[in-house]
Amino acid sequence: MASKGTVANGKLGSLFAGVVRPIQRFFHLEAASGILLLVAAAVALVWANSPWSALYSEVFDFPLSLGVGDAVGRFTVRELINDGLMTIFFFVVGMEIKRELVVGELRTLSRALLPLVAAVGGMVVPAGIYVLLNHGGPGQPGWAIPMATDIAFCVGILTLLKSRVPHPLIVFLTALAIFDDMGGILVIALFYGSGLHVDWLLGALGVIGALFVCNRLRVGNGLIWAAGGAALWYSLHHGGIHATLAGVVLGLMIPARPERSAHEVLAELHVHTTQLIGKPPDEDLQNAEVLAIEEKLEDLEPPLNRFVHLLHPYMAFFIMPVFALANSGVSLSGVGLSDLVSPIPLGAMLGLFLGKQLGIFAATFLAVKLGLSPVPGNASWVKVHGVCVVAGIGFTVALFIAGLAFPDPHLLDAAKVGILLGSALSGIGGYLLLRMTAPVTATGTVAAAPAPQV
Template sequence: MNDRVPARTPLAPLFGAVVRPFLAFFRLEAASGIVLLAAALGALAWVNFGGAELYQGVLETELALGVGGAVARFTLLELVNDGLMTVFFFVVGMEIKRELAVGELRRPAQAALPAVAAVGGMLVPAAVFLAFNAGGPGARGWGIPMATDIAFSIGVLALLGRRVPHGLVVFLTALAIFDDIGGILVIALFYGHGLDARWLVLAAAVAAGLWAMSRAFVRSWAPWAAGGVLLWWALHHAGIHATIAGVVLGLAIPARPRRGPREVLAGLGEHVRGLLGTSGDEELDSEALLRIEDSIEDLEAPLARFEHALHPWVAFGVMPLFALANSGVALGGGGGIEPLGDVAVGTAAALFVGKQVGIFAFAAGAVRLGLAPMPGGASYAKLLGVAIVAGIGFTVSIFIADLAYASDPALLAQAKLGVLAGSLASGVAGALVLRATAEVRPA
């Protein structure tokens, strides 16, 4: 019998290179979910333990930006919801672009199951919400329970460790991205205001300019930032919610390097050999060194560079600030709020019941029909647990609630209560279901 240890193959480092970025993303989202939860709890405590007036006063603090007669005035809450959330949607747009171009969604076979599950996870919750609110003043909020909060959801799965197969983590991440796409379309199509054709033409022209910049492989952040600000301003005046500018900008950023790795390394090798062939007494000039630096930068697409730079700021800055500014709701029903109103109950039921039913039924049906395999060879019990966890709808759900009930504070407070209750129930119940399943044996 041959007892020799087999030689190490290139497969292990190659697998590590493929999986390492996903693990980094997983850890970042899991950690940001904890910070997000702390911010939401902090806002709730602030409002419900005697600080409601101070909380509201801080959010209504007026700020000004500009010089001379060109001054824009806005509140702190508007800065967070309309300004900083544009950066959030910019990162979301880049995540969507990355997944579609080089990630898990680039192959139809892999994208099929989360896409089908996302359809169920959007249609059924909307129907459940309308079952409570159709024909009433709260009907406009039907889009609130459609989104899955990826930071909270991934955070729950991270706490469960080996109870959740890697394939189901990828499935939930892809499902949340499809949810984001659906939520973005809902915001753009149904939660704007009166459209202005002239500003729409300008917005289309700016978007065309961004596409041209993408084709030209612009790497510097300054032109992209200028184009994003101009698009935000045009969409704001066109009647489409301005945060959509972040998504459009994110989708325009080049997701692939200008040149393939082999081509870059071949050119770099030739350049280095030429430098080594010179006299040893000659010092390398700055131009020769800059060419090496430029060649290395060609290996990284602008999207990867921008996302790497912004993702931590969004995960640990923008999203917690949004949670702090939008989660301050009086749980005791003060201020005329109805904790058991149709909007509150409908939102909670749509997230907790509608999400899990829609996702599990559509995903299990697709697997049974042979349209897609079960992710990671998991059991239906584990799929159900992940479907329940996907009912955590926080950031985008509250954002849509702000748009749907901007002129009705009472209904907005109800919607936020429903989002908090439904998300809490989904996170706890999903974790319990997954905790009751067997651990996944490491391969």
């Protein structure tokens, strides 16, 4: 008969499992990071418009300092998030871009051509709409805001609609968002830096050269890469280029091939396991012997894959939600309809909601008609249009660019309102449009639909 302690432990274990399993299932959802982003943005918006709004400002504008003696850097909590944590975000983005270019969906021209063309349309048209409304006004520096596509939100929504969106169309949107990131990174580097300082930029080139050597040597030590990234961040910061781009450059430098050849590792593993098999069957393996096998297997994994697997959960479930929490708090007190239709919020909203869908759909339709690529997954044009609408969610990078474009907090708040409205309309509109389409077949494709008459 089981003791009371055993029964109690069993009940406690069942209770613990009942609490933990739903949490585990949640964090394994592909849409989980998008859901967390949405929750963080909603919390920030409610907090900034609550009786505790002053606390919101105090928390994220709290001054910090780091250094010794005269070499002390001073910054706020929000600056630490936007310039520090977002560097890690861009580091992961850089690695994911490289992985797609080397071994992923963008490794051949035929696969990359359609999302590349679509991404160009999805950047040019939204920027054009914004400039049309803000040319010559105080909002003109924010012309790049509606160019961004937030991959976490977009994939999250498409995951909720996976019974109606063929997988090749999800891959198309992911590749499009990656090219979108490349465009955004280039825009930030060229247009959103401060005055350039040649001596520091030459130092940054020297660091990049050292990182390139580490790449060719297939260095897998994370501390070496972290030290190189910190040196590059510091050089770019003083050189007048936004320092978060150090993360992108570092990500592109991480080796995408393993440090040792698979044949060499498997040969060593064969010798090692042969020796272990020769032991008496009743003798257990020692921990050191098991660890030796694990270390040899780790040599088969490229440093890039290892770093992505290590950092992606922190980026998706910590860095991005914290960024949303720190940057989505906009006070809506006194905001009326006349404020919403002023050039800055209207340009950001229309650029994301209308510009994105028009630019991406027109470029995709033209590319298909010219025979450059077939429609992904043989999807109907309605489904393609729905995905184009979803691509108008430009949350994370759009907020980041807005922060660079507008030092004036009033202009920045106006841009944030437009970003939130445009992203919300794109997400809701795209979801409803795709929800009304027919489910995909068992093979993950849909029946071909006739092209729209133009």
